[in-house]
Amino acid sequence: MNVEYILPNEIEHRSFEIITAELEALGITIPLDQAPITKRVIHTSADFDYAKTMCYSNGAIDLAKELIKSGAHIVTDTNMALAGINKKKLASYGGQVHCFMADEAVAIEAKQRQVTRATVSMERAAALNMPVIFAIGNAPTALISLHEMMEAGVFTPEFVIGVPVGFVNVEAAKELFLNSTVPYIINKGRKGGSNIAAAIVNAILYSI
Numbered sequence: 001m002n003v004e005y006i007l008p009n010e011i012e013h014r015s016f017e018i019i020t021a022e023l024e025a026l027g028i029t030i031p032l033d034q035a036p037i038t039k040r041v042i043h044t045s046a047d048f049d050y051a052k053t054m055c056y057s058n059g060a061i062d063l064a065k066e067l068i069k070s071g072a073h074i075v076t077d078t079n080m081a082l083a084g085i086n087k088k089k090l091a092s093y094g095g096q097v098h099c100f101m102a103d104e105a106v107a108i109e110a111k112q113r114q115v116t117r118a119t120v121s122m123e124r125a126a127a128l129n130m131p132v133i134f135a136i137g138n139a140p141t142a143l144i145s146l147h148e149m150m151e152a153g154v155f156t157p158e159f160v161i162g163v164p165v166g167f168v169n170v171e172a173a174k175e176l177f178l179n180s181t182v183p184y185i186i187n188k189g190r191k192g193g194s195n196i197a198a199a200i201v202n203a204i205l206y207s208i
Contacts, residue, residue: 015043023051033061037185040203044195053188060183064133064159064204068093072131072158074201076194077101077118077139084198085135089205100124118142126155135161137197140173147176160184161200163192 006014019039023030028051030038041050071094076082082099090097100106100121110117118139125132126149134157136142143162149155160182162174170190177184185200 080194137194143173165192
């Protein structure tokens with residue numbers, strides 16, 4: 001393969017051109033409103049499987065945009081996702097990003113109750129008393145905890161981005177929201193990650 005010499009500010013544009021061409025070669029057509037998000041996920045991962053496994057509830061993208069424009073905050077389950085989200089862009093609409101996973105008080109409470117930090121973190125997020133978009137890229141327990149609060153009638157999330165990665169409870173946790181009434185963007189299967197969660201948030205931010 002020949003090396004392409006591309007100016008730094010043109011690399012991302014060229015990457016998306018390649019993604020678009022390869023999707024066309026594979027005979028895959030992504031709905032117009034979903035394309036910026038799914039393509040950014042592919043750009044982040046270099047994995048074209050996402051073109052087949054990304055799932056969007058009806059009207060999800062427009063709703064996510066409206067939530068952000070109205071000042072919704074974002075809660076992630078890792079500091080990596082928090083670091084990857086464009087906080088300056090989000091702040092321009094009045095929003096902030098939160099991750100409670102590394103808080104000492106969360107760790108202490110989780111140990112005392114013998115639950116995961118993700119469980120306690122989701123409870124802290126539910127207590128923010130404001131519209132929240134959950135961007136979960138690592139802990140299926142976070143999705144499970146949110147669903148348990150829904151079933152108990154104590155909290156219902158405004159929006160869930162559910163892309164935890166792994167092998168234990170990952171697919172089952174995603175299915176909970178695929179079968180719920182909560183608006184979502186979810187990747188079916190085992191794949192995902194903090195970088196994917198951040199990529200989805202950023203793609204939404206960039207398309208407003």
